[in-house]
Amino acid sequence: MIVYRPFLHDRKEAYLVENYPKMLNDIEAFYIVQNRLLEFGKMAENTPENHGLKRTKSERLYNGSRVSRHGSSFLEVAAVENFTWWNPTIVIFGKNTIPQIADQLAAVKAKSVLLVYGGKAIFKNGVYLQVTEALTKKGIAFPELGGVKSNPTIDKVREGVARVKASPVDAVVPVGGGSVFDTAKTIAAGAFYKGDPWDFFEGKSSELQRALPIFGVLTASATATEVNNIAVVSNPEKEAKTSFNSPFIFPCVSIVDPSVQTSLPEEQTVNGGIDIMAHAMERLFDGAEGAGLMDAQGYAIVKSMMELIPELRMNPENYDARAQYAWAASLAHNGSLSCGRGTKGDFSSHKLGHSLSLLFGVPHGASLAVMMPAWARYLYESNPVPFARFAEAVFGVEEGSDEERALEGIERLESFYRSIGAPTTLRELKIGEADIERVAKNAAAFAPFGVFKSLTADDILEIYKLAY
Ligand SMILES: [Fe+2]
Numbered sequence: 001m002i003v004y005r006p007f008l009h010d011r012k013e014a015y016l017v018e019n020y021p022k023m024l025n026d027i028e029a030f031y032i033v034q035n036r037l038l039e040f041g042k043m044a045e046n047t048p049e050n051h052g053l054k055r056t057k058s059e060r061l062y063n064g065s066r067v068s069r070h071g072s073s074f075l076e077v078a079a080v081e082n083f084t085w086w087n088p089t090i091v092i093f094g095k096n097t098i099p100q101i102a103d104q105l106a107a108v109k110a111k112s113v114l115l116v117y118g119g120k121a122i123f124k125n126g127v128y129l130q131v132t133e134a135l136t137k138k139g140i141a142f143p144e145l146g147g148v149k150s151n152p153t154i155d156k157v158r159e160g161v162a163r164v165k166a167s168p169v170d171a172v173v174p175v176g177g178g179s180v181f182d183t184a185k186t187i188a189a190g191a192f193y194k195g196d197p198w199d200f201f202e203g204k205s206s207e208l209q210r211a212l213p214i215f216g217v218l219t220a221s222a223t224a225t226e227v228n229n230i231a232v233v234s235n236p237e238k239e240a241k242t243s244f245n246s247p248f249i250f251p252c253v254s255i256v257d258p259s260v261q262t263s264l265p266e267e268q269t270v271n272g273g274i275d276i277m278a279h280a281m282e283r284l285f286d287g288a289e290g291a292g293l294m295d296a297q298g299y300a301i302v303k304s305m306m307e308l309i310p311e312l313r314m315n316p317e318n319y320d321a322r323a324q325y326a327w328a329a330s331l332a333h334n335g336s337l338s339c340g341r342g343t344k345g346d347f348s349s350h351k352l353g354h355s356l357s358l359l360f361g362v363p364h365g366a367s368l369a370v371m372m373p374a375w376a377r378y379l380y381e382s383n384p385v386p387f388a389r390f391a392e393a394v395f396g397v398e399e400g401s402d403e404e405r406a407l408e409g410i411e412r413l414e415s416f417y418r419s420i421g422a423p424t425t426l427r428e429l430k431i432g433e434a435d436i437e438r439v440a441k442n443a444a445a446f447a448p449f450g451v452f453k454s455l456t457a458d459d460i461l462e463i464y465k466l467a468y
Helices: 025-046 100-107 127-137 154-166 178-190 198-207 258-263 266-284 292-314 319-332 348-360 364-382 385-395 402-419 433-444 457-467
Strands: 090-093 113-117 171-176 215-218 230-235 240-245 253-256
Touching (some): 090 100, 100 171, 100 215, 100 253, 154 178, 154 230, 171 178, 178 198, 198 230, 230 348, 240 348, 258 319, 266 364, 266 385, 292 319, 348 364, 348 433, 364 402
Parallel strands (some): 090 253, 113 171, 171 215
């Protein structure tokens, strides 16, 4: 299959980078696609429909309405903002799909790729062997960059960027979970960038004009990095863990074989599941009116995870449960749940959680199990309707006022987290009361942030206190 063939007619030569070795036709075509993405990305931001027909803030929010039942009709909640949605990633999903990574690379005539991975897991579960045998069969060279850790750091990215600048490759191939993908995506972006890749995380990703193509094999589902344009990386020297996004870091191809995830440790399945739920809820709780269909998609992801996580704790080898979990992960954060929402989500809980991961090494999912309920408790009274609807749709809470149902929903969410062995307080994470100010200060470096409520440094401190 020649993936990028429709774009071959364009001005190929104009997009080759100075000093970068001449690439073969199909790789050149990739850069033409990238240019299209860049143009389209800019266009999408600026199309009149994205600036016209906007509802005023009071029209967009639930303001004043006490008719908060999510109801049986999709017509009851229906405020669909204009949107532009595009996602260029090809997903190849299912059992025994991993060797197809080599077919896909061969289709674009890649001769050499940087293989990026973490620790021992891919050697134990046979994925390393599957990938390298397939690449060898197709005659594709694969210099390796192993040792990516969870909560990946910018040092590893810099190492990878130096490698691909010194010995150019045709593509970057992450084989692993979210940390490996995010490292590889940032290396891909850094390959053509003259400065330090940390610049992307400080607002300079808009300067990117291209990146190396990314062809990945996912071995742990959660973050949806396999289908989105986001990378999250830490910089311990600057005490920062943050993300950047760019149209150039959408993977071209992501292979997802859920059967290799059956050997994941239970804790990772739990934490990944909490992350997936958070990605759906952060759209539902963004203060926008939303629409029946879009909200129902979010509720369905949350409800499915509430069945799948307990099932996979009991029966980690249940393939069909693994497969639904894996696809829920991709759906929750591929951008489609933001469609039609005026505010496109409120990711404050992620930002609050990142400081816990950075300073105390808390796993991403665990940080969300603690911070999301605390965040919700802090502000639900200002606008209980989305929380009340959630309580009704997900937990069947039908009795009481909006405020009462909202709080009941938050409490049930916390007890679900506890039921799967997740922490819900800072205390359980062994973070002392004396540490709260330091964590709050770290998170407040990005303040104000948030859409449902714009959080100031004072708000952030109060939320961490609530989480204690
Ligand atoms: Fe996440």
